[in-house]
Amino acid sequence: xxxxxxxxxxxxxxxxxxxxTEPTNMDWAKKFIGGKGLGAKYLFEELKPGVDxxxxxxxxxxxxxxxxxxxxxxxxRYVVITKSPLSGTFLDTYAGGYFGxxxxxxxxxxxxxxxxxxxxxxxxxxxxxAELRDAKNVWGKDMVKTEEILRKEVGQKFARVAGIGQAGxxxxxxxxxxxxxxxxxxxxxAGAVFGSKNLxxxxxxxxxxxxxxxxxxxxxxxxxxLWKDVVGNPDHxxxxxxxxxxxxxxxxxxxxxxxxxxxxxxxxxxxxxxxAALKERVYVRKKAxxxxxxxxxxxxxxxxxxxxxxxxEGPEYETLGLxxxxxxxxxxxxxxxxxxxxxxxxxxxxxxxxAVGFAMDIYEKGIITKxxxxxxxxxxxxxxxxxxxxxxxxxxxxxxxxxLAEGTLIAARKIGKDTEKLVIHSxxxxxxxxxxxxxxxxxxxxxxxxxxxxxxxxxxxxGDAYGDGDPWSTEGKxxxxxxxxxxxxxxxxMIFCDFYGxxxxxxxxxxxxxxxxxxxxxxxxxxxxxxxxxxxxxNVREGFSRKDDTMPERMATEPLPSGKTxxxxxxxxxxxxxxxEYYQLWGWDDQGRPTKATLEKSGLGDIIPNxxxxx
Amino acid sequence: xxxxxxxxxxNCTGCQLCALICSATHVGKFEPKQSRIGVEDLFPEPGExxxxxxxxxxxxxxxxxxxxxxxxxxxxxxxxxxxKEACTGCGACVDACPYNGCWMDPSGSYSIKCDLCGGKPxxxxxxxxxxxxWDGE
Numbered sequence: 001x002x003x004x005x006x007x008x009x010x011x012x013x014x015x016x017x018x019x020x021t022e023p024t025n026m027d028w029a030k031k032f033i034g035g036k037g038l039g040a041k042y043l044f045e046e047l048k049p050g051v052d053x054x055x056x057x058x059x060x061x062x063x064x065x066x067x068x069x070x071x072x073x074x075x076x077r078y079v080v081i082t083k084s085p086l087s088g089t090f091l092d093t094y095a096g097g098y099f100g101x102x103x104x105x106x107x108x109x110x111x112x113x114x115x116x117x118x119x120x121x122x123x124x125x126x127x128x129x130a131e132l133r134d135a136k137n138v139w140g141k142d143m144v145k146t147e148e149i150l151r152k153e154v155g156q157k158f159a160r161v162a163g164i165g166q167a168g169x170x171x172x173x174x175x176x177x178x179x180x181x182x183x184x185x186x187x188x189x190a191g192a193v194f195g196s197k198n199l200x201x202x203x204x205x206x207x208x209x210x211x212x213x214x215x216x217x218x219x220x221x222x223x224x225x226l227w228k229d230v231v232g233n234p235d236h237x238x239x240x241x242x243x244x245x246x247x248x249x250x251x252x253x254x255x256x257x258x259x260x261x262x263x264x265x266x267x268x269x270x271x272x273x274x275x276a277a278l279k280e281r282v283y284v285r286k287k288a289x290x291x292x293x294x295x296x297x298x299x300x301x302x303x304x305x306x307x308x309x310x311x312x313e314g315p316e317y318e319t320l321g322l323x324x325x326x327x328x329x330x331x332x333x334x335x336x337x338x339x340x341x342x343x344x345x346x347x348x349x350x351x352x353x354x355a356v357g358f359a360m361d362i363y364e365k366g367i368i369t370k371x372x373x374x375x376x377x378x379x380x381x382x383x384x385x386x387x388x389x390x391x392x393x394x395x396x397x398x399x400x401x402x403x404l405a406e407g408t409l410i411a412a413r414k415i416g417k418d419t420e421k422l423v424i425h426s427x428x429x430x431x432x433x434x435x436x437x438x439x440x441x442x443x444x445x446x447x448x449x450x451x452x453x454x455x456x457x458x459x460x461x462x463g464d465a466y467g468d469g470d471p472w473s474t475e476g477k478x479x480x481x482x483x484x485x486x487x488x489x490x491x492x493x494m495i496f497c498d499f500y501g502x503x504x505x506x507x508x509x510x511x512x513x514x515x516x517x518x519x520x521x522x523x524x525x526x527x528x529x530x531x532x533x534x535x536x537x538x539n540v541r542e543g544f545s546r547k548d549d550t551m552p553e554r555m556a557t558e559p560l561p562s563g564k565t566x567x568x569x570x571x572x573x574x575x576x577x578x579x580x581e582y583y584q585l586w587g588w589d590d591q592g593r594p595t596k597a598t599l600e601k602s603g604l605g606d607i608i609p610n611x612x613x614x615x
Numbered sequence: 616x617x618x619x620x621x622x623x624x625x626n627c628t629g630c631q632l633c634a635l636i637c638s639a640t641h642v643g644k645f646e647p648k649q650s651r652i653g654v655e656d657l658f659p660e661p662g663e664x665x666x667x668x669x670x671x672x673x674x675x676x677x678x679x680x681x682x683x684x685x686x687x688x689x690x691x692x693x694x695x696x697x698x699k700e701a702c703t704g705c706g707a708c709v710d711a712c713p714y715n716g717c718w719m720d721p722s723g724s725y726s727i728k729c730d731l732c733g734g735k736p737x738x739x740x741x742x743x744x745x746x747x748x749w750d751g752e
Contacts, residue, residue, distance in 0.1 A: 070645050071635045071741075098631075098656075105646055144659060158648065181658055207721035209638065209646025219639050223741055226632070231743050284662055286744075288628035291635060293743030295628035299662055311659045 002026055003213055004066035004514035005034070010108045010130050012123055014197050015056060015115030019123070019130045024109045030517065031603060034065035034109065036092050037493035037531040039081035042112065043090065044534060044607065049541045053085035053189070054171060054196040056116035062103065062162065062202060063110045065495035069101035069210040071222040072510045073230045074500035076100055076290035078162070078179075079492065083542070084188040085196075086173045086351070086407050087427040087452030090538045093176065093190050095162070096289030096497060097183035099204060102160040106206030117198040122163065124154050124203045135200035142166065142344040143178040146201060156205040163201025164191040165346035167394035171195050172405035174351035174430075175394070178343055182297075182313035183289070186348035188429065188451050189407070212514050221513065225506070230293040235501035243296040244317035245275035247433075251321065254465040255563030256438035258326040258431070260380050261361035262424045265435045265560045269330030269381075273320050277332045287313055289497070296499055300336050307337035307387065315339045315349070318455075321433025323353030327360060328380030334387055341390035354430035355404040355411065356389045358422055367417050374398035424552050426453035427544070436555055438565035439465040441477035444578045447549040448481055450535045456498055458484035474574050478581035486528035493531060530602040533586070533594050537604070537611055546583075546592040551575055618751045619671040619694075620652075620729065620736060627664040627746045629656045633738035640737045641727075648721045651729040652738050652747075666746075669716035669729040671695070677728070680711035689730070692751070696730040 011020045032038040039061050051057040060082045067075040078100035084091035103111070107128035120135035137153065138146040147161045160179060167175035168191030175191030176184045194200070212218050230236065238246045248270060251257035255265040271277060282302055288295035302310045315335045324335050342349045362368050363378040370376065374397065376385035392401030403411040409428040412419040424431045429452025436443035441460030446453040458481040464471040487504070494511055496502060508519040555570045583590060587598035596614055599605060608614050634650035642649045653667035671694045678686045678695050685701035686708060697717070702725035708717050709726055717728035731751065739747045
């Protein structure tokens with residue numbers, strides 16, 4: 001018997017306003033675990049290729065994993081899985097906090113939503129039951145108010161809510177899903193998929209709990225691992241003392257900190273937005289997700305000035321980079337305000353920050369004017385104008401707000417005038433805050449990320465720009481991407497947080513203790529390869545191939561101006577070399593498509609008939 | 616009277632590991648609502664955590680309020696605990712406690728409160744920020 005799962009999936013047919021439950025497919029669970037892997041399997045089987053992500057035909061899922069809700073450290077996460085309206089690819093976007101465990105305590109491994117409701121609704125899952133409820137009291141409201149109102153409506157003080165603000169309701173392709181006020185499944189436009197279905201939120205509340213075998217032994221083991229492998233793990237030191245803002249200074253020193261829409265890798269105002277500034281000026285307290293002994297999050301509040309009273313958790317490094325230096329913003333207080341607005345309205349801070357940086361760039365170049373910005377003087381560093389941008393985007397106010405709501409790439413295509421060259425993205429997903437011109441492996445990581453440009457699938461920058469390796473050598477970069485993508489694919493199927501530096505052997509030990517599955521390092525690696533190949537096959541079926549695994553032209557043509565990266569670019573021939581090597585490592589053809597042999601070797605032979613390119 | 620748990624709540628990060636181990640210890644599964652220590656996250660305002668647990672107060676109004684005499688003395692520790700079998704689930708103790716120290720089990724059939732795990736409080740052993748302490752025996 002497999003344990004750790006609730007064994008139940010909640011199905012929601014919004015078109016007919018019906019809910020039902022069914023058993024979790026445990027044959028699939030034994031091959032794909034849960035979270036990313038199992039969700040990818042369900043999406044591959046249930047989504048027709050070529051569907052418009054914002055049409056009723058898209059499938060929207062929220063998945064937990066077998067470790068979620070237990071005492072295994074750093075396993076609080078849930079993942080929203082769907083087809084991305086931003087990149088058109090497979091999308092898996094994660095959030096910590098408390099919602100994931102609560103969904104399991106409410107009795108469900110996953111919620112799978114199809115169709116479109118005739119009116120705004122929300123899903124209420126409670127102790128194995130579920131119902132659809134009218135969302136008229138919260139439609140049009142932000143997620144802080146929505147959470148408060150829905151908890152009262154369901155009469156559960158400790159209910160957890162994952163939902164969308166105005167950005168998702170207005171179908172912004174950079175809208176995320178927010179839970180626990182400050183935790184965001186931000187990337188890829190999952191919030192717009194909610195909005196397109198007239199789905200405001202999922203509310204979970206339950207007391208069914210999660211059972212594991214031999215719980216006394218299990219608790220002892222989890223306790224020991226907490227002290228030894230989490231609190232006492234030297235790899236976690238920076239996360240415990242500072243959290244991700246510590247990276248601002250590392251990126252500034254390595255000259256890869258995106259600045260003024262990627263025109264520089266160094267920012268002369270970095271001291272106003274780094275970890276020291278955060279601690280000194282806005283820090284209130286450390287905040288952890290469920291079951292986490294690290295507590296990387298900082299709850300922050302602005303103490304005085306124009307943004308007095310603004311609160312957020314973080315801001316995290318990606319926000320400090322994209323919505324900070326990349327917009328020329330010199331004060332942490334302004335970024336707290338921007339992040340608060342993005343939390344509330346449910347916008348992804350990476351995409352929103354990148355979009356605003358882009359808008360500032362074309363404003364300074366005179367391509368857009370105050371007529372487009374509603375009178376805002378949208379220069380780099382203008383905090384007052386900058387802080388108004390999330391609302392303009394989420395509410396689609398002003399021409400520029402309405403354009404940027406589509407994501408930076410579509411906005412640029414509509415604006416024309418060669419502005420597409422100024423968009424730094426892969427597959428329409430805006431780059432996170434590590435400039436590949438000072439770590440060329442990141443160009444490969446972004447190009448091959450399954451959901452469009454992303455730093456959370458592979459992070460070669462750790463070994464070169466932040467470590468001892470050569471940031472401009474192609475050597476080993478393809479292998480790093482391959483290995484890390486494999487690792488992340490199984491780690492996020494259980495679901496562990498990215499920040500737990502847990503060994504494969506220990507992950508296997510935890511999975512085995514919770515589920516009884518025969519996990520060891522080799523078994524996990526096989527699962528990881530299977531999941532990544534499946535997701536790649538999904539993307540190939542959607543029409544993606546080598547032609548889409550690209551980097552923006554500016555990475556090759558515009559050298560960085562200062563510091564360690566002065567004069568540096570990513571040479572196209574280096575990029576292509578890494579890509580060739582990468583495809584070979586994965587056993588894909590020269591167009592980046594998994595071959596029959598590779599799929600069969602990964603235990604995916606059954607999907608071959610569903611892949612027209614293999615006929 | 617035995618000493619209660621102590622908490623430096625200003626250092627609490629809201630991870631709920633205390634509630635997880637408490638539920639595992641008392642009901643054999645992971646379910647914070649069946650924990651004898653409750654973590655409330657009060658965000659965005661006032662922006663802090665609140666920890667609820669029985670402080671084993673001197674006056675113990677819960678004991679006085681119980682019509683079933685279900686709150687009994689653990690003589691070894693000198694604290695009162697809820698005898699689940701004897702409890703009728705009336706909720707009088709929950710109303711009587713001025714410290715939010717006890718509450719109803721989600722089943723609604725009995726009340727629950729801290730029993731110091733019989734002298735080895737598990738929450739103390741697992742609190743990663745050492746917010747919780749117990750200097751009892």
